Amino acid sequence: xxxxxxxxxxxxxxxxxxxxxxxxxxxxxxxxxxxxxxxxxxxxxxxxxxxxxxxxxxxxxxxxxxxxxxxxxxxxxxxxxxxxxxxxxxxxxxxxxxxxxxxxxxxxxxxxxxxxxxxxxxxxxxxxxxxxxxxxxxxxxxxxxxxxxxxxxxxxxxxxxxxxxxxxxxxxxxxxxxxxxxxxxxxxxxxxxxxxxxxxxxxxxxxxxxxxxxxxxxxxxxxxxxxxxxxxxxxxxxxxxxxxxxxxxxxxxxxxxxxxxxxxxxxxxxxxxxxxxxxxxxxxxxxxxxxxxxxxxxxxxxxxxxxxxxxxxxxxxxxxxxxxxxxxxxxxxx
Numbered sequence: 183x184x185x186x187x188x189x190x191x192x193x194x195x196x197x198x199x200x201x202x203x204x205x206x207x208x209x210x211x212x213x214x215x216x217x218x219x220x221x222x223x224x225x226x227x228x229x230x231x232x233x234x235x236x237x238x239x240x241x242x243x244x245x246x247x248x249x250x251x252x253x254x255x256x257x258x259x260x261x262x263x264x265x266x267x268x269x270x271x272x273x274x275x276x277x278x279x280x281x282x283x284x285x286x287x288x289x290x291x292x293x294x295x296x297x298x299x300x301x302x303x304x305x306x307x308x309x310x311x312x313x314x315x316x317x318x319x320x321x322x323x324x325x326x327x328x329x330x331x332x333x334x335x336x337x338x339x340x341x342x343x344x345x346x347x348x349x350x351x352x353x354x355x356x357x358x359x360x361x362x363x364x365x366x367x368x369x370x371x372x373x374x375x376x377x378x379x380x381x382x383x384x385x386x387x388x389x390x391x392x393x394x395x396x397x398x399x400x401x402x403x404x405x406x407x408x409x410x411x412x413x414x415x416x417x418x419x420x421x422x423x424x425x426x427x428x429x430x431x432x433x434x435x436x437x438x439x440x441x442x443x444x445x446x447x448x449x450x451x452x453x454x455x456x457x458x459x460x461x462x463x464x465x466x467x468x469x470x471x472x473x474x475x476x477x478x479x480x481x482x483x484x485x486x487x488x489x490x491x492x493x494x495x496x497x498x499x500x501x502x503x504x505x506x507x508x509x510x511x512x513x514x515x516x
Contacts, residue, residue, distance in 0.1 A: 188317025189324040189337075192247050192255075195262050195314045196321070197341040198307060199244030204345035205289030205352065206237035215457065216286040220276050240265070247314070248321050249338040255320040263311040270304040277301060291352045363453045364470045369444040372427045377444065379470065386466035387418040388486045389444075391451055391459055392436070394425055398479045399460045400435045405483075407438070412491040417464075419486065422446050424459075462486055 206213055210233040217233065243265060246258030269287075273296050276283050283296045321337035368376040382389065390406070392399040406421060413419055421443040423430050430436040430443075454463045458477030462485050465472060476485035 184317070185319055185324045185328070188314070188319030189321040191310055191314040191317055192259060192319055193321040193337050193341070195259070195266070195307070195311050196244040196246075196248035196337075197344055199240045199247070199262055199265070200341045201244075201345040201348050202288050203237040203240030203244065204342075204349060205291055206240070206286065207289075209286060209289050210234045211457070212284075212290065213286050216284060219283045220272055220285075221279075222272075244341065245338055248341050249335070251320055251323050252318070255323075256315075256318055259311075259315050259318070263308070263315050266304065266308045266311045270301070270308050273300050273304055288348075289352065291348060291355075360471060367450060367453055367471075369422060369446045369450065371444060372441050379450075379465065382418070382420065382465040383467045383470060385416060385418045386464060387420055388413070389420055389422050389454075389463050389465060389472075390482060390486065391422045391424060391446075391456060391461045391463070393459045394423075394430050394433055394436065396459045400433075402460045402479050402482065403435055403439060409486065412487045414486075414488045420444055422450070424448060424451060 213233040213236065243258055243262045246254065247262050250258050273285060276285075276296055277298075277300070284290075285296050285300060287300070322334045325333040325336050364380065367379040369379065370376050390402075392403055403421075410419055421439055423436070423439070423443045423445050424447065426445060427440050431440045451459075451461070454472040454475070456463065456475065456477060460479060460482050461477045462475065462482040463472035464474040464485075474485060476482045
């Protein structure tokens with residue numbers, strides 16, 4: 183009986199790591215964003231290489247805990263415990279910092295915000311990890327000893343199957359969430375009247391998002407009045423201000439745009455998976471929550487504007503010389 187209990191502790195640790203790794207596959211960009219939010223030294227994760235490698239490290243540790251016999255099994259168990267302890271330290275440290283941080287702990291499955299429940303979950307995993315190390319029972323070996331050699335791969339297979347089911351569950355939940363957002367997501371005009379996000383599908387529309395406290399947004403909005411004449415052919419352009427008309431009206435640089443912009447909260451930017459501000463998203467019938475995306479002053483400009491836009495911009499500037507000096511225009515479109 184003691185063998186089974188020890189094997190169960192080890193299997194839980196291994197299965198959690200396998201599931202966590204499988205769920206992170208394909209989420210390197212989100213995981214890299216998490217590393218940034220956790221304020222880790224850049225040298226520990228520079229580029230997306232570490233974000234792509236880490237899920238495989240988790241899966242290797244998990245499968246080693248589940249299937250590797252001693253002395254390898256013990257080494258994998260200690261490695262898994264060290265990883266769980268490190269993750270606990272990170273979430274406790276980031277929990278004490280003001281603001282909301284997402285952890286991408288299980289590839290975005292469930293509530294992904296770092297909070298007390300995240301800490302409780304990680305503490306529980308560390309406790310189970312300590313028990314797994316203390317009992318030192320390999321689930322695969324115990325299964326083979328108690329039921330026959332045919333059962334040796336069974337614990338690992340169960341862990342992998344469980345991870346696969348979680349991936350399917352996440353996909354179903356994501357499809358349902360996406361369908362709900364398409365039906366219910368709205369923006370507001372300056373008077374508070376709501377417009378469904380689906381109204382931007384025809385013609386295909388670039389939504390350009392600005393935040394009042396963003397230096398790049400303030401720089402970009404100074405150019406924005408020229409952009410309707412510089413768009414790709416067949417597309418529309420709409421500004422979305424993340425906040426209220428009163429908030430943006432107090433800032434001189436945004437004031438001319440206030441009566442004509444749409445307004446939204448952070449949930450709209452989150453639903454469209456913007457990775458930074460200023461940001462742009464292309465809405466069309468095939469991608470009602472955004473297909474092509476860009477973040478940052480120059481990336482947004484390159485996404486939205488047509489080829490040869492600089493020549494058109496110079497012509498527009500020449501036609502509007504009474505509103506700004508030539509020196510200002512050279513700087514504006516540089």
